[in-house]
Amino acid sequence: MDNIETDNLIINKCLIIDNRFDEVKDIILKLNEKAISTDYRRDVLGRGVFIDPNTQLVILDLFLSDENQGSYDSAIETVEFLNDHIKGPYFLLIWTRHEEKFCKFKEDCKNIDIRSTDENRSIKNFPLDISVLDFNKVASYDNEKIVDDVIKYIYDYINNIEEKYVNIYCYLKLTKIFQEQSSMFWDILKPKNLADDLTPDSFSTKYNNVLGSAFGSFDKAFNYEKSGKGFLDIHARFLENELTLNHLYYESNNEGLEKKLKEEINAKLITHSFDINEPESGMPGLIYKVDDENINKLGEFLDLFVEKEQNLDGFDQNDELESIYLATFKYKYFKLKGLWISIGCTGDDFDYKILMNSIIDDNNYVKIVNYLNRRTTGLNVNKCSSVNDNLNELLLNNVKMGKLIITPYCDFAHGKKSDVLYLDVLILNGLNHSIKEIRKMFKKNVNIVNLHNGKFIMYIPSQYKLCDLKYVGKELYKFYISKEYVNEIQINVANSISRIGTTIIE
Incomplete structure (x- = not known):
C-alpha cells in the first residue's frame, strides 16, 4: 500500500454508507491516511442525518439491512437522498458480489425521477458513474490483504476516471x-x-x-x-x-x-x-432599498436621471397620475412606437394615452407579449388589464431604486465619521438592451456601472448626499459592489466636486 501515489488524486472527499462499521472501519482509516477524507454513516435515511454536501465519491452497501439481504430498496432511496443533498454530481461505488443484483440496481436507478415537486429545490443531481466494488467485506484482522486490495481498487477507480470522462477528469485536475x-x-x-x-x-x-x-x-x-x-x-x-x-x-x-x-x-x-452572513452595516458598496417603493416614487426618482421628452404625442402634461419623466422613461425603455406598430397601428398616428389605456385581450395579447419579450425579461402580462398597468408592473420588477454607500473605506474602517456619503442609484435588471440603447435613456451626466448578466447601476456623481447611516434605509439589496468599483465611483464623485469648485467633503 505504501507505493500508491497520492499527490495527483483528483478526489479527496469520500462517504461510506454501510450497516456494518466493523467491516469498513479499516478502509475508512486507510483512506484517511492516504489523503482521501472519508466519512461514515450507518444509514442516511434516518431523521436529521447530515452529510458533507461537497462529497465526491460515495461507497454504498447494496444491502443495507441485515434482515432483508435480498432487497436493495433502501439503497435506491439512499441514492435519491444523495441526489438531493450533495451539491453537485458525484461518483458511486456499489459494494456487492451479486453481479445480477448490481445490474438490476443500476437499471432501476434510471427510473429515479429528476423532476422535483418542490419549486424551491434545485434540479436533482445524478451520480456521474455507478460501478461495482466486487469484494468480500472483512475486518483487517480477518484478512488485511482484502482491505489493501479494496483500497487499491478505489485508487485505481479514481485514476481511471480520465479514460471514461476526459473533460470531467481535466476539471477535477484543475480545481x-x-x-x-x-x-x-x-x-x-x-x-x-x-x-x-x-x-x-x-x-x-x-x-x-x-x-x-x-x-x-x-x-x-x-x-x-x-x-x-x-x-x-x-x-x-x-x-x-x-x-x-x-x-x-x-x-x-x-x-x-x-x-x-x-x-x-x-x-x-x-x-x-450575501444571504445569512450580512456585511457590516454601512460598508461601502452596500445598496439600501428605498422605502415604500411604488410607481410614483419611481417617477420622482427618474426626475434625476431622465431628460423629459418634449413632444410625447398624446401625453397629458396636466395628468397628476404620472410624471413626464416616468412617461418618457417608459417611452424609451419599451420603445413604445414599436409596441404601437406591433398591435396594428401606424407610427405616424402614435398616441401615448390611447396606447396606455388599451386593454390587453385575446386579440392583442400574443402580439404584445412577443414584442415585450424582445425588450425585457421577467414578463408576466395580465389580460383584462391596461397596457399601462402591465408596463408599470414590469418596471417595478426590473427597475429598482437604491442608495449606494460610497463613504471612503478608511473613514468607515476607523470610525472617523458618523455620517456616510451615498448616491441615489437606479438598478436596471433583466434587460435585453445594448449598452448604447441604455445610455440613450438617460441624461448625459448619468454614469453607468455594468454589473453584467443584464444588470446595470446608474448614478450621477454630482448628486452625492451626506446623512447619518440610520436615515439611509432599513433594508438592503442582497449584493454589494466590490471595493475596486466603489473606488472608481468615489473618484468620479471627487472629480465632479472639483468641477463645481468644492475641495473638501464635510
Whole structure:
C-alpha cells in the first residue's frame, strides 16, 4: 500500500454508507491516511442525518439491512437522498458480489425521477458513474490483504476516471475542489430545461459535454481578465498555468461560450452576494432599498436621471397620475412606437394615452407579449388589464431604486465619521438592451456601472448626499459592489466636486 501515489488524486472527499462499521472501519482509516477524507454513516435515511454536501465519491452497501439481504430498496432511496443533498454530481461505488443484483440496481436507478415537486429545490443531481466494488467485506484482522486490495481498487477507480470522462477528469485536475466549483459551473451552463427522461447515464454524458464545451473558452476568458481575482472562485493562477503551459486533452465541439463566461467572470468580480452572513452595516458598496417603493416614487426618482421628452404625442402634461419623466422613461425603455406598430397601428398616428389605456385581450395579447419579450425579461402580462398597468408592473420588477454607500473605506474602517456619503442609484435588471440603447435613456451626466448578466447601476456623481447611516434605509439589496468599483465611483464623485469648485467633503 505504501507505493500508491497520492499527490495527483483528483478526489479527496469520500462517504461510506454501510450497516456494518466493523467491516469498513479499516478502509475508512486507510483512506484517511492516504489523503482521501472519508466519512461514515450507518444509514442516511434516518431523521436529521447530515452529510458533507461537497462529497465526491460515495461507497454504498447494496444491502443495507441485515434482515432483508435480498432487497436493495433502501439503497435506491439512499441514492435519491444523495441526489438531493450533495451539491453537485458525484461518483458511486456499489459494494456487492451479486453481479445480477448490481445490474438490476443500476437499471432501476434510471427510473429515479429528476423532476422535483418542490419549486424551491434545485434540479436533482445524478451520480456521474455507478460501478461495482466486487469484494468480500472483512475486518483487517480477518484478512488485511482484502482491505489493501479494496483500497487499491478505489485508487485505481479514481485514476481511471480520465479514460471514461476526459473533460470531467481535466476539471477535477484543475480545481481539486470539485464539488463546490463544478456545481457552480453547472448552474451557469446547464440547459434551462432538462429532459424529463434524463437518467444517470445521460446526465453524466451531458455534464461531461458541458465541461468540454467550456474548456475551449477558458484561455480566452483568462486573456480577457488577468486580475488574479479568480475565475468563479477557482484558483486562477493554477488554472491559467495549466491551460497555458500544460495542454489538457479535453474534447469539445462548441467554442461559443466566450461571451457567457466573460459575463460570469465580470459579474463575480464586480458584485458579491450575501444571504445569512450580512456585511457590516454601512460598508461601502452596500445598496439600501428605498422605502415604500411604488410607481410614483419611481417617477420622482427618474426626475434625476431622465431628460423629459418634449413632444410625447398624446401625453397629458396636466395628468397628476404620472410624471413626464416616468412617461418618457417608459417611452424609451419599451420603445413604445414599436409596441404601437406591433398591435396594428401606424407610427405616424402614435398616441401615448390611447396606447396606455388599451386593454390587453385575446386579440392583442400574443402580439404584445412577443414584442415585450424582445425588450425585457421577467414578463408576466395580465389580460383584462391596461397596457399601462402591465408596463408599470414590469418596471417595478426590473427597475429598482437604491442608495449606494460610497463613504471612503478608511473613514468607515476607523470610525472617523458618523455620517456616510451615498448616491441615489437606479438598478436596471433583466434587460435585453445594448449598452448604447441604455445610455440613450438617460441624461448625459448619468454614469453607468455594468454589473453584467443584464444588470446595470446608474448614478450621477454630482448628486452625492451626506446623512447619518440610520436615515439611509432599513433594508438592503442582497449584493454589494466590490471595493475596486466603489473606488472608481468615489473618484468620479471627487472629480465632479472639483468641477463645481468644492475641495473638501464635510
